[in-house]
Amino acid sequence: MRRLNPGETAFGYLMLAFSLFLLYQTYKIAGFSSIDSGGAYPMFAAALMVISSVAVVIRNRRSPKVEAAGPAGEWRRFRREVAPPYPLIGYVGIIVLYMLLVLPLGFNVSSFLFLFGSFWYLYRKGIWLALGLSIGSVVSIYIVFRLVFRVILPEADWLDLSLIGLGG
């Protein structure tokens, strides 16, 4: 058996809680009314999920532990190996920020900012290269998706490009 990764024990319990929550939610759909009701099948699935997460928790308890000094040590290792601030947490932050900006700024502007930011943050080869690459990518995505495949990407209402002949 492999040694547990930092945070694995906690994750196991979290998944058990999550599956119990889903079991309750699926029970609420139709209760135990009949075998072909809309709720019976999801409830069966959720029950199976509870059983398998119990098995995961038991297995975790039997596995060799991380040789760390209590929860504090494990937390330190979690921060170092599983979710380090740079680059992982920072990058997830950038992605989340990007998603939040898609609606107010529109797809093109927010994507440009996201690409520019991440090239600069991850690649670290100078600002001009990042600028050029991100403009190039946004333009090609716009051509493929908006112009060829006619996907209406979210656009900011205040930035109506269509009237000056760019979008539409």
Add this chain to the structure above:
Amino acid sequence: MEQSLSYFIMAWTDPYLIFLTAAGTFAGIYVGVIPGLSVTMAVSILISFTFTWDVNEALAVMAGVFLGGVYGGSRTAIMINIPGAPAAIAAGFDGYPLAKLGLAGMAIGVSTTVSFFGALFGIAILAAAAPIVSEFALMFAPRDYLLLAILGIILIGALSGESLAKGIFCGVLGVLIGTVGLDPISAQPRLTFGSMALMGGIHYVAAMIGFFGISEVLVQTLDLKKKIIKQKVDKILPSWSVILKHLPLSLRCSAIGTIIGALPGAGGDIAALMAYGHAVRSVKKPTRPFGEGAVEGLVAPEAACSSAVGGAYIPMMTLGIPGDAVTAVLIGALYIHGLKPGPMLMIETPHLFWFTVGNLVMASVFLLIFGLTGIRAFAKMVEMPPALLMPIIVILSVVGTYSIQNSLTDVYWMLAFGIFGYFLKTYGFQIGPIILGVILGPIMDISFRRAIITVRGDLGDFFLDLLVNPISLVLTAATVGLLIGQTPVWKRYAAGRRAKKEAAAG
């Protein structure tokens, strides 16, 4: 017969039709490559685009896009573990490990050759036995779809990685993701938490892109400076001996693919997963263990999903019933062009059938040509620094997810699945079973309930039907056999017997 032949070669003698098929196939490959650009979407757009065209021209370009798109999805699955289309999910199970070994060029070469072979197989069945196969497909009752889905879901056992419990956990997680939204039977909301946006459910491609794409991006982001694997691109064309070695498996998987493609309501994605399962169970000595770069694990799904194209045309041409989502759109296109798809189509417009067959054959040839010529450039893509590749994948995942049904909610789910998927991967859970659950879960749900309703809730009748009907009996036997084969007791027994045999032989 002579007349059929003249219709068959119609596509081959008109330079403009040849050009359209080639252009369609080429475009299709790239539609397949980009996650979120789906063949269904491309063909829908082509309907308006080709509105004023002649019907043959429209069909030629659509056939090319269809075949090319189904094939193209495996590219990115092999290169960066992100399937470009649902049909390519299974291709990544062993394709991506091959790329990690520096064999991406070889993997794409094999995938292209096998896809060409599978496509031809499916088309041959379409040409030779379409009426028989479509009658066979009609015989599948709801309970048989249930059994098929169960046969597919058993594959979780082979995809679980370090622990079966984790595999089952992921499988049912996928099943539950698939139940979100309005229940198709009772129209009552399930797991929507009162949200309007969740009523339409979570599209399975959003789950696919999140769990594969974003979680892979996060894994790679952790290790930006890792050594990039040099890809060998000198030997791309597989040798005859390799092709011959895998011929029996390709044949079996093409047969699976054609049948599943011909079943209304099941397409290339399910065909590929079933074929992968078949390979895992039937190939005793793979080139490498399955999941670590077995060539067989790539051959099987690729043969199946390409042959499913020909299969999907079978009920469409003979009965006007779609074999999958793309043929559903094609049927719409036929209507718009003034044709009447249905059982009379082959009688009233016989040329259409042979024209389509000839056209599909030509598209397969173009698939081989374009597939084999573009490999070098593609293999170089993996050698791009991850710091440049990853943000581009994020953008493509966002725009791709959004374009499935123009929904930002899907995009948020995609991101959530990606982050969740990262932790699952870190803690030894596998992504494959989740996707298996998302794809097969809804079929199991609705087929089970349909089957129960059909026997008016009488479980006795339900089990009796499983044994009386020939198709159901075969599927039941296969399911029960596989389930027993997966139990630890049987595995130990089989291992013991094998050891004894080997001891006796050696």
Add this chain to the structure above:
Amino acid sequence: MHIKHFIGAVAALSMTVAAGAGMAADFPAKDLQGVIMWGAGGATDVVARAVTPLAEAALGKSIVLTNKTGGTGAIATTYVRSRPSDGYTMLYGAENPQMYKVLGLAEIDYDNYYAVNVLARGVAVVVVNADSPWKTFKDLVADVQKRPGQVKMGTTGVGGLPHTVGSMLKTVIKFDVTAVPFDGEGPGITALLGNHIEFIPVGIGAAAEHVKSGRVRALSVVNGESVPSMPGVPPIVADFPDFGKYLPWGPFYGVFVNRDTPDAAKTALTAAFKKAADDPKFAEMMQGRGNVMMNISGAEADTFLTKWRSVSSWILQDAGVTKESPEKFGIPKP
């Protein structure tokens, strides 16, 4: 850059800010978006993709079509309602929104929309497999009444056409069947061909070719009179005159914009779609699929939509599948 050009662009931009009346005068000034409430390849999708190129020609701008599925179209209906009422976002819809209120799927229906054009309505037909012993609709009904709950009818889920026709029959005669739901009319017909169900009421479009090939037999059209696309098939009122009170009834396909859209935009769109629906090629395709062309808009369409809603809402109410009573929304009995 030419100064003149630049000023033009600025003027155009400031006009967007001003929006409203000024813009509608030369409607449409940019490309439009059409949101289809059903998926690619479905009946609504086919109708939308067939009529759009013709309307585009009349409007002189393109209409970008997108499928936005889910909640039997409730997602698309709610989405278009939430867009600016400028006429640039249209809903390509079927009959479903008229049942959202009673089914508890959404707070809105076509009352919140202006009907640019209700293009056509479909007619339902009751079909059985050719092997079936039932030769007439009376045979089928007699057998259903002899073996209550035993005969298997295909449906497409609650509120779908087969389910509603079945519910209508229940109010007229004793009609107790087992309803087996499928994903749509196509899969329902497929199940009928495979003998997994015994009969199904479907739109003529889904059944016509199968009837013509002789594998499926049409017993009765759910209409006041026979229809040309189903020659020799008696209307349901011939057997059960009481059914007449629900007719004409059937699925319909239309193009809608928010009701508070400026009149200039409504007029331009109505004219364009009227012209498109008049196109013989489109009409031929629609009739070939067993539809009755309607090509109505505005008040005329409202009358049709309102009657349709009261018939269907009360049928669902009587069948006991509603979440809310039609009374709550002031929907009168038909």
